[in-house]
Amino acid sequence: MADSEFDLINRYFTGIGRGSQVLRAIGDDTAALQIPDGAVLQVSTDTSLPGVHFLADTLPEDIAYRAVAVAASDLAAVGATPTAMLLSLTLPEADALWLSSVSQGLLVAAEEFQMPLVGGDTTRGSLSLAVTVFGYTQGLGVTRTGAQVGDRVCVSGVLGEARAGLALLSGEPALNDLGDDAIDHLTVRYTRPKPRLALGQMLLGRATAAIDLSDGLLGDAEHIATASRVQLWIDVERLPLSPACVAGWGLQQAREWGAVGGDDYELLFCLPKSEELPPGCTEIGEVREGRGVMTSLPITGGSYDHFAE
């Protein structure tokens, strides 16, 4: 009896990461996990498709790493401690070299985020990676719904670099010469986003609302505004822009990418005035009465919506 699907899973998808909470991983009908007593299970799923979530010519290792990082970023947004992940992989053919590279990307991400691969599904079809992540929090975690008028609006890291990296990877060079190190830095920001897991956990019980930046700052700020029934006022001149972006494309483009570029996977959060700003974060605005997002300067472009016409 042909068993190649199972061989494939055994060869490339077992032993990816380890975790003390994994009671049973790949090889049975389900995976079994231990969630600490009293903790809340946090779950999320994200699908990555070529031409939508990654460029078709991306290295398989980067495709896999990015698919996992993007999914883990949702755990970061609520402050969850990662436990494990599942992968639904659909692929046109079982190519050993490709699978080996995917496996390597999964392994790097699984170890970096301490989120072992405990199961999944492999089917033949158009390339697609759906990663489901599990984590836990004590309490409900930081949601989008708690922003209070008067809170500071804050963001982690530097914005717009992933969008610049995407431009470079798409064959659109910078206007001014950047140098190889800056080019590498920007492209890696797109291919290997770093979910802010430690920051998310640090914000538990401190931030009133949080979201991870996938669609772009302004679009994601809109989600907090809507869920919390407040207005988020953003001082565009305070956005933590990328020196490399400013050098390569000028201030206006760097600012647009910082505001609406997407794919940064930094955290946007609302912090009461009484709470200290965590290291590496920037205050960029405040929560006001009203609805929606207001910016200090007009910004062109818009957030990404898969089904917008």
Place this chain on the structure above:
Amino acid sequence: MADSEFDLINRYFTGIGRGSQVLRAIGDDTAALQIPDGAVLQVSTDTSLPGVHFLADTLPEDIAYRAVAVAASDLAAVGATPTAMLLSLTLPEADALWLSSVSQGLLVAAEEFQMPLVGGDTTRGSLSLAVTVFGYTQGLGVTRTGAQVGDRVCVSGVLGEARAGLALLSGEPALNDLGDDAIDHLTVRYTRPKPRLALGQMLLGRATAAIDLSDGLLGDAEHIATASRVQLWIDVERLPLSPACVAGWGLQQAREWGAVGGDDYELLFCLPKSEELPPGCTEIGEVREGRGVMTSLPITGGSYDHFAE
């Protein structure tokens, strides 16, 4: 700012099922679930693709129901109580009628299996439904690894009907006239499989090993044999065959479909002689020393493997 993706999710994928263990459903970065203290979390994911897991012209409601049922069947196999599910839906276009029908199929399944939809992801691409299910057990659940020499090999329900339904749906009529009721019965067995959740829970602490029948009895029996390092001897003449299959296609075809047809989503399990056979189940063989699966008669055909040449 265009928000059609979010509108779409809000319109068609919220309010699908309810559950006392859902602390937060669709609308934030993660869904939050309460797993009973001391219980083990059981997770599994299954991808459904047109032309592989369902016929391209299947009603969207049936596509959705089937995708959920197939995923829930993995919970049945380990004896887990369902808690919730996530859906990663990839679809070529956001068609309201299609989505409304999918939503209806999800709702019926969510209520029937008491497994509310708590989140997911919607992307544009080739049609694909990846359903991730969560459940829990006290203890590790029934795995594939515990079969003991001397156990009875048992199966629930009737085998081969889903395969007959697939033949009918594929435009291959029965050899002998079946009548509309039998045709309906067989096709529904394929489009709306019933995961054996109650039986799975009943087998906890009684069965030594179990698996759900997705690939076909003999192929799935092989998984138990391998995992438990035993031989499963199957008396082919004792398979619970479908009267409708025998009437429509003759004994030999009915037996082949029962042995290797797949898609039945019944449970195959190993039961110590001291345990009573649950109602609606049939003893079809025994666990012996050795490896692999042995049958009392030769069977043609083979289990389904997506990547076999």
